[in-house]
Amino acid sequence: MGWFNKNNKAEIKIKKSEDTEKFISPNFCFKIGGEAGFGIMSAGVTFSKIASRSGYYVFDYAEYPSIIRGGHNVMQTSISSEPIRSQLRHTDLLVALNQETIDLHKDELLENSGIIFDNEKDMKLEGIPKGVSEFGIPINKIARDIGGSEIMRNTAALGAVMAVLGGKIGHLKDLITEEFSNKKPEIIEKNHLVCQAGYDYALEHYKDKVKNVLKQKPKLPSQIVISGSEAVALGALTAGLQFVAIYPMTPISGILHALALYQEEYKFIYKQPEDEICAVNMAIGASFAGARAMTATSGGGFCLMAEGYGLAGISETPIVIIEGMRGGPATGLPTWTEQGDLRFVLHAHQSEFPRIVLAAGDIEEAYHFTAKAFNLADKYQTPVVVLTDKQINESHMGVKAFNTSDYNIDRGKMFLTKDENYKRYELTSDGISPRSIPGVGNHFVANSDEHTEIGYSDEEAKNRLEQMNKRMSKLDTCAKMDMEKPVLYGPNKADITIVSWGSNKGAILDAIKEFNNVNFLHITWMNPFPSEVVGNILSSAKFVLNIECNYTGQMASLIKEKTGYEVNESFLKIDGRPIYAEEIVEKIRKLL
Amino acid sequence: MTLKKDLKTPIDINWCPGCGNFGIWKAFSDAAVEKGWDNTNTVLAAGIGCHGHIVNFIKLTSFEGLHGRAIPLACGIKMANSRLNVFVFTGDGDCLAEGGNHFINGARRNHDITIILHDNAIYGLTTGQASPRSPKNKKTKSTPDGNHDEPIDPLRLALSAGATFLGRVYAGQPKELKEMMIAANEHKGFSVVQILQPCVTFDKLYTHQYFRENIYQLGNDYDFTSREAAFAKTFEWGEKKIPVGIFYKVDEPTNESQISQIQQKPLIKLPLKRNLSKLLAKYK
Numbered sequence: 001m002g003w004f005n006k007n008n009k010a011e012i013k014i015k016k017s018e019d020t021e022k023f024i025s026p027n028f029c030f031k032i033g034g035e036a037g038f039g040i041m042s043a044g045v046t047f048s049k050i051a052s053r054s055g056y057y058v059f060d061y062a063e064y065p066s067i068i069r070g071g072h073n074v075m076q077t078s079i080s081s082e083p084i085r086s087q088l089r090h091t092d093l094l095v096a097l098n099q100e101t102i103d104l105h106k107d108e109l110l111e112n113s114g115i116i117f118d119n120e121k122d123m124k125l126e127g128i129p130k131g132v133s134e135f136g137i138p139i140n141k142i143a144r145d146i147g148g149s150e151i152m153r154n155t156a157a158l159g160a161v162m163a164v165l166g167g168k169i170g171h172l173k174d175l176i177t178e179e180f181s182n183k184k185p186e187i188i189e190k191n192h193l194v195c196q197a198g199y200d201y202a203l204e205h206y207k208d209k210v211k212n213v214l215k216q217k218p219k220l221p222s223q224i225v226i227s228g229s230e231a232v233a234l235g236a237l238t239a240g241l242q243f244v245a246i247y248p249m250t251p252i253s254g255i256l257h258a259l260a261l262y263q264e265e266y267k268f269i270y271k272q273p274e275d276e277i278c279a280v281n282m283a284i285g286a287s288f289a290g291a292r293a294m295t296a297t298s299g300g301g302f303c304l305m306a307e308g309y310g311l312a313g314i315s316e317t318p319i320v321i322i323e324g325m326r327g328g329p330a331t332g333l334p335t336w337t338e339q340g341d342l343r344f345v346l347h348a349h350q351s352e353f354p355r356i357v358l359a360a361g362d363i364e365e366a367y368h369f370t371a372k373a374f375n376l377a378d379k380y381q382t383p384v385v386v387l388t389d390k391q392i393n394e395s396h397m398g399v400k401a402f403n404t405s406d407y408n409i410d411r412g413k414m415f416l417t418k419d420e421n422y423k424r425y426e427l428t429s430d431g432i433s434p435r436s437i438p439g440v441g442n443h444f445v446a447n448s449d450e451h452t453e454i455g456y457s458d459e460e461a462k463n464r465l466e467q468m469n470k471r472m473s474k475l476d477t478c479a480k481m482d483m484e485k486p487v488l489y490g491p492n493k494a495d496i497t498i499v500s501w502g503s504n505k506g507a508i509l510d511a512i513k514e515f516n517n518v519n520f521l522h523i524t525w526m527n528p529f530p531s532e533v534v535g536n537i538l539s540s541a542k543f544v545l546n547i548e549c550n551y552t553g554q555m556a557s558l559i560k561e562k563t564g565y566e567v568n569e570s571f572l573k574i575d576g577r578p579i580y581a582e583e584i585v586e587k588i589r590k591l592l
Numbered sequence: 593m594t595l596k597k598d599l600k601t602p603i604d605i606n607w608c609p610g611c612g613n614f615g616i617w618k619a620f621s622d623a624a625v626e627k628g629w630d631n632t633n634t635v636l637a638a639g640i641g642c643h644g645h646i647v648n649f650i651k652l653t654s655f656e657g658l659h660g661r662a663i664p665l666a667c668g669i670k671m672a673n674s675r676l677n678v679f680v681f682t683g684d685g686d687c688l689a690e691g692g693n694h695f696i697n698g699a700r701r702n703h704d705i706t707i708i709l710h711d712n713a714i715y716g717l718t719t720g721q722a723s724p725r726s727p728k729n730k731k732t733k734s735t736p737d738g739n740h741d742e743p744i745d746p747l748r749l750a751l752s753a754g755a756t757f758l759g760r761v762y763a764g765q766p767k768e769l770k771e772m773m774i775a776a777n778e779h780k781g782f783s784v785v786q787i788l789q790p791c792v793t794f795d796k797l798y799t800h801q802y803f804r805e806n807i808y809q810l811g812n813d814y815d816f817t818s819r820e821a822a823f824a825k826t827f828e829w830g831e832k833k834i835p836v837g838i839f840y841k842v843d844e845p846t847n848e849s850q851i852s853q854i855q856q857k858p859l860i861k862l863p864l865k866r867n868l869s870k871l872l873a874k875y876k
Binding site: 049053243268277288307438445447457 | 637
């Protein structure tokens with residue numbers, strides 16, 4: 001039986017149980033909240049980078065509604081001296097730029113937590129737990145008087161944060177300089193003065209309450225702080241992306257933002273299409289002409305791409321599609337996370353064609369799988385989908401800088417010489433035919449109709465069988481040549497084996513650190529599916545707990561379909577919020 | 593050099609005898625021979641409808657895509673390899689119903705491609721339903737009481753959307769059609785050639801005879817650089833007053849001419865391997 005959280009409030013309210021306490025040390029959770037338009041997200045990322053530059057591991061997570069001004073935005077960063085891969089439920093330092101932040105998040109504060117608020121505004125602190133340190137800072141006044149605009153309130157607040165956490169103000173100033181490098185020097189200077197004033201005020205008034213959370217440690221070698229969307233963009237650039245068309249949509253717009261800026265420097269094309277139908281067809285056209293091509297969307301946009309998905313399949317045109325899942329059908333929960341599209345991408349489009357579907361579990365996998373997807377697409381001449389979700393796309397994590405030079409570009413069976421007997425869809429033992437491109441001199445037809453080896457439309461039964469068998473056999477070749485086994489994390493023998501996929505990976509890895517008798521099987525290849533390995537591991541496990549962010553347990557049913565194995569229990573979450581490590585710990589404790 | 597025999601394929605042509613598509617096919621073949629369009633320099637994209645079969649009858653590398661989606665395919669092809677002549681074969685249903693959004697936005701972006709619009713004002717392949725070009729009150733299988741809807745004028749639509757070359761020809765004018773296709777291809781920008789193409793099986797109104805009797809050639813006194821004049825001309829239709837010829841032709845920057853990274857070499861010739869260390873440093 002699944003576990004459903006019907007009440008958002010219950011999600012936010014945390015129990016100050018032993019489980020929660022476990023996560024307090026060595027982890028620290030910073031949270032900043034305010035109205036949309038207050039620069040909450042940029043302040044949050046700045047904090048993550050400061051923590052990273054101060055020598056800590058970081059993971060951040062943003063919650064916001066689907067509007068630009070007004071509405072509650074909040075960003076939190078978990079920092080730790082040990083690797084950390086998910087967001088935490090409690091808050092150690094809350095920065096409240098408006099009253100709503102206090103009202104909505106005061107229950108997350110623990111004894112010894114702290115709250116920074118504007119003591120010149122009439123902010124009500126009723127209900128704050130006992131023992132919480134209160135840091136009143138005239139945030140707006142500092143921004144207005146010293147910076148000349150309240151827009152710098154997030155800078156003033158971050159200055160105070162640096163003081164109460166014992167951090168180096170220089171890191172904040174450096175980041176301001178980098179952030180505004182294209183702006184006038186006065187803007188940088190004003191922001192520097194504002195953050196210094198926030199810092200000075202906090203030190204002057206609260207010197208005895210300073211906690212050395214951000215005390216400079218030796219720097220983590222080559223750590224970068226990057227979002228999943230940015231990692232996808234970097235993966236694509238590593239793989240030699242040449243053409244990308246993306247229609248904006250949460251949570252994947254970050255991919256196009258990261259790419260569009262660098263198209264001249266790295267010599268590729270980003271084009272904004274009129275819709276996702278155009279996006280996928282443009283990318284297919286570019287790929288047919290020889291370019292490494294990609295598109296990205298969320299579930300709603302993928303509905304429109306379903307048609308082009310199958311076109312790439314039957315015309316055997318390589319294409320990479322990033323599908324960043326968000327909550328709900330139709331418009332649903334646009335800015336929240338979910339894992340509801342697994343079955344959709346496995347079955348979308350009429351009839352059958354070979355599709356390769358990978359699901360990234362974290363930001364590093366988002367990079368590696370995107371890069372890998374380009375080689376797989378070219379090699380198997382078919383669409384490759386990389387599933388991500390809002391939790392991956394829009395969170396940032398401190399990761400070791402990607403080694404981009406290690407990647408080998410494999411264009412597969414490219415055929416670029418002129419040959420009078422060339423056959424685009426030649427029958428071959430591995431199902432993969434030589435791929436030529438327009439302009440080489442070889443005649444062929446890429447055809448959405450069933451077609452002959454040349455590509456001419458043809459509906460004869462024998463030809464249909466040959467071409468269908470040829471195409472579908474590419475999946476068998478892929479399973480043999482390229483499919484990777486899922487990783488089993490934790491001890492080989494365990495009392496509970498968790499099976500999961502996608503972004504739950506982070507919270508599960510953070511949770512199982514608490515136990516020595518729980519392991520975790522993370523599945524990343526959805527099609528082809530590593531049936532044998534998954535079946536063997538699960539059928540020899542003592543107790544299997546499946547964890548997913550969807551209603552019906554799509555992975556559990558896929559496992560049953562592919563292996564015959566039925567999981568013992570599913571822990572399912574569908575409220576748009578990601579799984580928290582604390583929830584998993586509580587669940588495991590109940591089961592043990 | 594392209595010879596007529598080089599363009600022959602082993603596939604039997606399956607259009608109805610007398611279909612306007614034969615004229616389009618022949619004119620395009622003649623243009624290819626005259627201009628040397630071959631598999632080193634030319635590519636075709638087609639949608640779905642009777643028109644789309646043309647890719648089986650001309651031995652030039654083609655992509656027969658989805659219904660209504662040939663224009664985005666062609667845009668992608670042109671951006672990937674801007675040295676190719678890119679032709680889109682499309683029908684009135686394909687281009688104006690299913691693919692209307694792509695027609696508008698392709699024109700707006702002024703991609704350097706040529707749209708060959710087979711306009712028979714009916715759905716032929718699906719055996720005779722109304723199309724966006726079917727006249728009001730026309731009875732078809734889908735409009736047994738007469739069509740309630742106004743037809744779209746594709747040239748007026750393309751003009752308002754930003755296309756930079758607009759021409760109209762009747763499928764029974766082989767020489768004019770060939771010349772129009774060449775002129776449209778040579779024009780840098782989104783070129784639309786509307787071809788009045790009788791469907792001899794499902795339409796008894798827009799017949800060969802009808803067009804022979806009712807078209808007239810735009811004269812030397814017509815200023816095809818005037819947007820206003822072109823707009824006015826698109827409203828002319830009916831007995832003895834169907835204008836054919838170049839409606840509009842202006843030079844504007846194309847989508848492809850504005851992408852700096854493909855001005856020296858086509859996209860597919862640019863290096864895939866990149867040094868990303870500078871970009872990585874931004875995430876420190």
